[in-house]
Amino acid sequence: MTTTTSTRPQTGTAKISVREVTKEFDLGKETFTALDRVSLDVADNEFVTVVGPSGCGKSTLMNILAGLEEPTSGEALVDGATVTGPGPERGVIFQQYALFPWLTVRKNVEFGLRTAKMSKGERREKADHFIEMVGLTQFADALPKMLSGGMRQRCAIARAYAVDPSILLMDEPFGALDALTRVNLQDQLLETWSREKRTVVFITHDVDEAVYLANRVVVMAARPGRIYDVVDVDLPYPRTEEFRLSHEFAELRNRVWNSVYHQTGPDAERTGD
Amino acid sequence: MSVSTEPSTSEPERTTRATDDDKADDTGRSRAVAGPGRGRALLLNLLSVLLGIAAWWGLAAAGFQLPTPPEVAEQAWTLARDGTLADATLASLLRVLAGFALGTAVAIPVGFLMGWYTVARNLVEPWIQFFRTIPPLAILPLAIVLLGIDETPKIFVIFLAAFLTCVISTFQGVVSVDRTLINAARVLGAGDAEIFARVVVPASTPFILVGMRVGLGSSWATLVAAELIAAQKGLGKLMQDAQLYYDLPTIFVGLIAIGVLGLLMDRLLLLAEARLTGWQERR
Numbered sequence A: 001m002t003t004t005t006s007t008r009p010q011t012g013t014a015k016i017s018v019r020e021v022t023k024e025f026d027l028g029k030e031t032f033t034a035l036d037r038v039s040l041d042v043a044d045n046e047f048v049t050v051v052g053p054s055g056c057g058k059s060t061l062m063n064i065l066a067g068l069e070e071p072t073s074g075e076a077l078v079d080g081a082t083v084t085g086p087g088p089e090r091g092v093i094f095q096q097y098a099l100f101p102w103l104t105v106r107k108n109v110e111f112g113l114r115t116a117k118m119s120k121g122e123r124r125e126k127a128d129h130f131i132e133m134v135g136l137t138q139f140a141d142a143l144p145k146m147l148s149g150g151m152r153q154r155c156a157i158a159r160a161y162a163v164d165p166s167i168l169l170m171d172e173p174f175g176a177l178d179a180l181t182r183v184n185l186q187d188q189l190l191e192t193w194s195r196e197k198r199t200v201v202f203i204t205h206d207v208d209e210a211v212y213l214a215n216r217v218v219v220m221a222a223r224p225g226r227i228y229d230v231v232d233v234d235l236p237y238p239r240t241e242e243f244r245l246s247h248e249f250a251e252l253r254n255r256v257w258n259s260v261y262h263q264t265g266p267d268a269e270r271t272g273d
Numbered sequence B: 001m002s003v004s005t006e007p008s009t010s011e012p013e014r015t016t017r018a019t020d021d022d023k024a025d026d027t028g029r030s031r032a033v034a035g036p037g038r039g040r041a042l043l044l045n046l047l048s049v050l051l052g053i054a055a056w057w058g059l060a061a062a063g064f065q066l067p068t069p070p071e072v073a074e075q076a077w078t079l080a081r082d083g084t085l086a087d088a089t090l091a092s093l094l095r096v097l098a099g100f101a102l103g104t105a106v107a108i109p110v111g112f113l114m115g116w117y118t119v120a121r122n123l124v125e126p127w128i129q130f131f132r133t134i135p136p137l138a139i140l141p142l143a144i145v146l147l148g149i150d151e152t153p154k155i156f157v158i159f160l161a162a163f164l165t166c167v168i169s170t171f172q173g174v175v176s177v178d179r180t181l182i183n184a185a186r187v188l189g190a191g192d193a194e195i196f197a198r199v200v201v202p203a204s205t206p207f208i209l210v211g212m213r214v215g216l217g218s219s220w221a222t223l224v225a226a227e228l229i230a231a232q233k234g235l236g237k238l239m240q241d242a243q244l245y246y247d248l249p250t251i252f253v254g255l256i257a258i259g260v261l262g263l264l265m266d267r268l269l270l271l272a273e274a275r276l277t278g279w280q281e282r283r
Helices: A058-066 A105-115 A120-133 A149-162 A179-195 A207-213 A247-261 A266-270 B011-026 B035-061 B069-081 B084-116 B118-132 B136-147 B151-175 B179-187 B192-229 B235-244 B248-276
Strands: A016-026 A031-042 A047-051 A073-078 A090-093 A167-171 A199-204 A216-221 A226-232
Touching (some): A090 A149, A120 A149, A207 A247, A216 A247, A226 A247, B069 B084, B192 B235
Parallel strands (some): A090 A167
Antiparallel strands (some): A016 A031
């Protein structure tokens, strides 16, 4: 990490620890370095957002944390154990919602509970709780095709929460939604998070979103994908519209904005190491 | 496998489906025809059929060598009364159902294997591609020599016809399952067997049903042709005999029976499709 301003997560106690992770893709003639020796620690119950230009490897980083991809070198640790595949302690929310279209909202939320061999009654009770949490009780028996984009993502959030993961990995979850729905869902997500604390790694390309949600914003750079800057957002929750319009928010937002959009080249960066 | 999941197409199911469509209409996502439009469509269908019969009658009256509709109806009545029509229909129907059921029952697991395991795909695919280029009917002479002249060769060619169409669409279905859905199941803790049963199978059902519909069509076509060549009874045989005696009304009865039965079977599958794949978003 180059201009690390955060010292908060102590190595060893970190919930998530990314150590020198490099990921290369073979493109035939050449290799593409999606991630170049990325290291990052995330503390328990921390809300970290990762923002960066396209091609900076932020989604690759998330897939590695989710266990859907393997790093070329280095390792990702969760609770001190190396990630070797997906696990129920890590819930993932995808940009494309990834709801099973043939299942109702309730059955979607119950999917992971059935996998965990939970009894029918218990499953139902738990699913209903999380469906209520995201405000979809009325639509519990509806199929995904009947739902709007925002409702689908809320269902996906309920589904991820239902298996009770200690970590939520969110890959541009609100990226496909209109601005108004997005703001609403951000507030709902924070509200949920404050009630049911989880460690969150949230990928986004939206600077406002990154600052609004996070304890800490990780800015990445592309070619090769690497961590460029880490910005602490030392402002209290709950965050409201007032915060969105505040001076502090604007300042942080400008700082992150500059980090994302006025990145210096990798060579200039390296000399700072 | 598929055959056992074919639902009984009873009236209540039909109505459930209809209300589903209405709901979808509200959100502007439906492709279904609305209530009054549907009635009009049926009326137009009926009108078209009546006009067609009238034209046929007109041609017959104008001196073409065609039997008139009443002659055909009378012949149908005669054949129905002495049991000839029922016998022939039953014989044909049993052949088609046996061949088609066997064909899909083998095609679906083979298609899944091909889609799921690359090794299986590479082993099976050349054979399927090869046999696909041969019309099943062309196998009939060989089948008769090897399998005898009774039911077996006929059912075998129908089996081939159904198998070849259904196996390819099942395979397509498995291959085109959305990667994100598989990932979603994996991160929810599902293992390979579970992903297969709870994601791959339902996700490829629409493809399988389309394959079954096309397969049923080609089974039916193959059957009638097979019966024209070699059969002791069946609708094709009925028509073949009628040809010898210049019995045009009976040929018409056979043709109409074949058409109506094909249509009915297709409608049954369509109902199954609506029920099993109603979750699909249609554009």
